[in-house]
Amino acid sequence: MTTAKTADTRVETRSDKDRVVIFDTTLRDGEQCPGATMTHDEKLEVAALLDEMGVDVIEAGFPIASEGDFAAVQEIARRTKNAVVCGLSRAAPKDIDRCAEAIKPAARKRIHTFLSTSPVHMKYKLQKEPHEVYEMVIAQVTRARNYTDDVEWSAEDGTRTDHDFLCRCVEAAIKAGATTINIPDTVGYTVPEEYFALFAMLRERVPNADQAIFSAHCHDDLGMAVANSLAAARAGVRQIECTINGIGERAGNAALEEIVMAIKTRNDVLPFWTGIDATMLTRASKLVSAATSFPVQYNKAIVGRNAFAHESGIHQDGMLKNTQTYEIMTPESVGVKQTSLVMGKHSGRHAFQHKLEELGYKLSSNQLEDAFVRFKALADRKKHIYDEDIEALVDEEIAHEHDRIKLTSLTVIAGTRGPQSATLELDIDGRQQTVQATGNGPVDAIFNAIKAIVPHEAVLELYQVHAVTEGTDAQAEVSVRLAQDDYSVTSRGADPDTLVASAKAYLGALNKLMSKQSRSGEGRRRIHSMDVG
Structure with a gap:
């Protein structure tokens, strides 16, 4: 049993059986979102905040994916004080061994290993028969258990898996030593009633189901990730896997802030509790948004700019009389002051x-x-x-705090008589370099100037401009996405001068690309700018 003080200072007794473990996968599944790549330092900063705010399990990365991922997981394992540090691995022995090596420094560590179980995945992705997959489940969990007592097994595409086969695999995984069983809605296919019934079925039919914690991991392809996750909790699931701002592959994951505040606000119908300090939700949202250069939509639940904004005259009148007329939670409860x-x-x-x-x-x-x-x-x-x-x-x-390359000054000559030109001065690792270049328009001239100082082969996939506020003196916010080979990164720049904002955004993306490639050991081969300065 756990005691906690409520807002009116009464002491409330909480049962451990109602505790929902928050498993944050922002640094793993979230970073797999196209263009959301974070630098090493940004990952460490996000992990530190997740640990501080009370996240129970931090999935720090996929160690086998790259040297950079391995290094980040290992450093997070060294630094994390309270949370369990988790690494992801496929069923392959080398994946599990690499994951174990990365999380070794952690005070509390977990290996999360997964394998596809749905007919479509087994046939086309694994190209294996069910009996082969069944044996692989036992082998991968057994191998992981040799490294740590905390092993999580996931049935990838679990919501499209045959129930009889799923029950067999779950039973085998638990028998082999898995302490957490995750049934992910990998493709965002299920609906709340169906997901509830799936977990109810597993808990009833699997003989050793009481020996493991069940976990939900939902994607938002149909916009039901949070609803499905909460339905799972009602069915007895006691771990929910989620990300800050709901970032993740395709349409994203269940949003951590929405899960936490739904439980907190509607505790009458969701009688659970988490260890998250909700007053840090807005701070976490802003940090992840800045690190990934993914803006939070204005009407995003809990942490969006308009979440506690009221423009309608009727709403304003109600708010002046009593804030509860149009607000079901206070701004302070999620870290925003009114x-x-x-x-x-x-x-x-x-x-x-x-x-x-x-x-x-x-x-x-x-x-x-x-x-x-x-x-x-x-x-x-x-x-x-x-x-x-x-x-x-x-x-x-x-x-852009940790950027190697920074804009010092920019002068652009543009107009109807071309060619347009840009004179650019950059600070590269503390050394100033200046160049002049022309282009088909002022933005093209700026990007050509950058390329003259920092030679690279990255392709510009996105260039987008919007005004931060209204008015002719509004700040411009520019988004730039650069891609090279298997890498794609996005960055934003803001300035009252659109051209300056464009230069900042492009340099931000270039810095991210350089950082990621250098950590993977491919930087010098792929981008000449690693030798600059």
């Missing part, structure tokens, strides 16, 4: 820091000083400073 400060060029550091805390940011002293200097420069150029302006400014600061 009070708003009008920011401008006369604002001081204390007011600026207070505004950042309102918006859910917690910066180091150096980050705060850099952000304040940039804020002052922005305030001198813009008449009105909106919350969105500050968010864009700070997100960019966090995202």
Whole structure:
């Protein structure tokens, strides 16, 4: 039994059987989202925050995938203080061995090994018969159990697996030593009632089902990942696998913040509890958004910009009379303060820091000083400073803090008489380099100038511009996606000057590409800029 204080200071007794373990896979499944690649340092920062906010299990990566993934998992294993550090592996012995080596430094470690069990996966992906897959389940769990007592086994595409065969595999996995059994909705195919019934069936038919914890891992292809996960909890599942902001392959995963707040807000019909500090949800959302350069949609539940915003006159009137008329949870409960400060060029550091805390940011002293200097420069150029302006400014600061290549200055000559030209100065590992280049338009000239200083073969897959706020003096936010061979990275840049924002975004993506390729041991072969500076 566990005791906890409620908002009105009453002591509430919580049963351990109602505890839902939060398994966060932002750093593994989340990073598999196309373009969401994080640098080594960004992964460590995200892992530290997940540990601090009370995540029970951190799936730190897929160690066999690359040297970079292995190094990140191993370093997270060394640094994590409270959470179980988990690595993913396929059924292959070398995968399991590599995973075990990566998580070895962790105080609490888990190997998560998986194998496809659905007819379509066994036939086309594995090209194996059911009896062969069954034997592989036993072998992979047995091998993993030799390294740690905490082994999780997943039936990939479990929701499209024959029930009799699924029961046999689950029973065998538990008998071989698996302590957690995950039945993932790998392709986002199931619906809540069906997923509930699946787990109810397994818990009833598998003889040794009481010897393992069941886990749900849902994808959002039909928009039901969170609903399916909560249905699973109602069916007796006591671990939910999810990601910050719901990022993940294709349409993403179940969103951690939505799972946690649904349980917290509707505890009358979802009588469970988690160990997550919900007041850190907004901070985690912003960190992951900045690290991946994936913006959070404005109407995103819990952490979206409009989650606690009211524009309708009727809603505003109700809110003024009683906030409960249109809010089912308080902004403070997820780490957002309701009070708003009008920011401008006369604002001081204390007011600026207070505004950042309102918006859910917690910066180091150096980050705060850099952000304040940039804020002052922005305030001198813009008449009105909106919350969105500050968010864009700070997100960019966090995202590009560890960049090797930074923009020092940019001058562009454009107009009806071409060719357009750009004079660019970059700081590369502390050394200044300048070049002038022309192009078919000012943006093309800028990107050509960058390529002249930092030679590379990356292909521009996306260039997108939108205004952060309204008005002719609005900040521009530019998104750039670069791809080379098997790598694809996305970055954002913000500035009142669209061309400056374009340069920042392109450099941000280039920095990410360089970082990822250098860690995988392919950087010098694929991108000449590794030798710059």
